[in-house]
Amino acid sequence: MKFDTSDPFRNDSPDVRLDLLNLAAAFRRNWLKILLFALLGGGAGYFFTSERDPVYQAQSVIVLQPENGTLNLLEISENYTATRSTVETQLDILQSTELLGHVIDTLGAEQAAAGVIPGFSKQALPAMPREELIKWLSNASSVKRKGESYAITITARANAPKLAADLANEIGQTYIARQLDRKKAEMAIATEILTARTNxxxxxxxxxxxxxxxxxxxxxxxxxxxxxxxxxxxxxxxxxxxxxxxxxxxxxxxxxxxxxxxxxxxxxxxxxxxxxxxxxxxxxxxxxxxxxxxxxxxxxxxxxxxxVLNAGAHLVSAAHAPLQPIGISAKTSAALGFVATGFLALLGTFILAMFDQRVRTTKQIEDVFDSPCLATVPLVSGRGSRRDKQYFYKQMLPGISSNFTRSIRQLYFNLHIRLPKESNIVLGVTSALPDEGKSTIAMSLAIAATSKRQRVAVVDFDMWHNGIDRLTDVFTPKDTKQKAQKTTDETVDESPPPSLQDWFSGSKSLIEIKTTSPDVETVDIYPWTIRMSENKTNLSEKNINRLFQELRKKYDLIIVDTAPFMMVSEVAELTAELDGFLVVVAWEQVTDRILTDLKRTMDLAGAEVLGCLLNRVDTKKQSQYGLGDYVQYYERSGSYS
CATH class of the missing domain: 1.10.287 (Helix Hairpins)
Structure with missing residues (x-):
């Protein structure tokens, strides 16, 4: 049987915006999570900064005198001038444990005097042993030379502004006092040596x-x-x-x-x-x-x-109590936390979007199957849509109009163009995974075909799931409650209803198997109501060929509801008898990798794909994602009724 190779629905133009659109869609569908994550980061930053003790920083500056500063005995005798190494030596002295110990002792004595002398006020040091205080001061203070000059900046940090200023000033003053004492001692020794030498x-x-x-x-x-x-x-x-x-x-x-x-x-x-x-x-x-x-x-x-001896250094800039703590404020920390966590959330969303290969657009399907996507069926929400399995295909009944109805009619129209022109067509409806809605599509498509006065049959070849039987309940009595009220002495026929399994075993004819749904009597249904057993069923190529030869004589369109192509090997045995397949792909349920595997499996079986279908599309989310699919217009269904 020859097929029409022209494809009015195929769009071969490259869509360079697809990757960017998918990325933008990922951001749009996760914007609430991103915002929440950013708010949590901002709150954490604000809480962390608010709970942390403030740190104040004060600075004092001392300047060395290069012509008379910090000289030893030899330097005194040779009128030595301070050099770079001399300044670096003084930096080491300022950071020495001995000097810091004197600073601690001096401040401790001043704090003790603060309770005796009126008007004398010094900020209290932390309560800890002297050795611990020296280590604390070593970490809380630093000295640095200003460029190549003889100016040295002393920086002190503390939890109280007055204490920070006291520490910076006391370090400088203690250094100057100790240098002066050392100079006096050295000068006295030098004088004594020179006096002895003169004598x-x-x-x-x-x-x-x-x-x-x-x-x-x-x-x-x-x-x-x-x-x-x-x-x-x-x-x-x-x-x-x-x-x-x-x-x-x-x-x-x-x-x-x-x-x-x-x-x-x-x-x-x-x-x-x-x-x-x-x-x-x-x-x-x-x-x-x-x-x-x-x-x-x-x-x-x-x-x-x-x-006229001096210390060789002067305190040129005393430290003052700072008004503001160093570091960022709570508001700034909250802003930085908001921006940082928001960026991380965006980055995480971007990384997840790179690995998220779920199918959301028709182009993803067309790129894999190299075949047009004939329709996009929206997910219809309504009273009973979750409880009633028959809700969707009942939308195809006369007098009912919905987004689902319009999409199925569009599917039938596009599929009619793709099908061979001659009658007696056998169309397989399959999917990659279970629960993608292929049975609903098969039944709804059959009802749409009957509106064109075609003789239509639905053959349930999903022998492991019995999709048509579960969907239409062709053997479920309507008077279930009355049946439950029957007396125990009445005899109930518990024998299983006839199905295709009986035909393959030779115990029933097609006429005995044929049934219809109580709601749709224009569509003949050939169910498979018993779970298949290989010991009782002879699914030979000869029997399958004979089955469809008989069905082609009676019907214009035969829709075969097959099992998922990748999961049941028996589906491949039907390929030779089918004129083509309609592949149903559930929105956000399968990935590109699964579709690729399905395509490879169908190619190996020689299956012809007439078209694909994107099913159960959440039109509201699709519109919010901004993926550009025409299914978003179903949100304005009133304008297209």
């Missing part, structure tokens, strides 16, 4: 000057002509000695001259050595006097500095 030099100078004076006096080194006279006398005696030797003078005379010459030479040599020692002493005395004068001058300079 040693003075004693050495005195000893050398006394030695020099004694040497000059002993050798008459202050007489400049004595050396010349001594040299002249030695020369004269040497001449006389030579003459006496030449004249062969008496040996006694020559010996006397020789002894006198040797004595004078010894005196001359000793005098020369004394002169050399004199010169050496003069040089040493000059050097010692210079060193003495320098040391004494340095001692005088240090004593002068001690009279």
């Amino acid at each position: 040693v030099l003075n004693d050495d100078l005195f000893d050398k000057e006394r030695e020099l004076a004694k040497l000059v006096q002993s050798w008459q080194l202050d007489d400049p002509d004595l050396d010349a006279r001594l040299s002249s006398r030695i020369a004269q005696l040497k001449t006389q000695h030579q003459n006496a030797v030449s004249a062969n003078a008496a040996p006694e005379t020559i010996a006397a001259l020789t002894a006198e010459i040797e004595a004078l030479d010894a005196d001359y040599l000793s005098r020369t050595l004394a002169t050399i020692r004199k010169r050496e002493l003069l040089r040493q005395i000059q050097s010692d006097r210079l060193r003495h004068d320098q040391t004494f001058e340095q001692l005088l300079r240090n004593e002068a500095q001690a009279s």
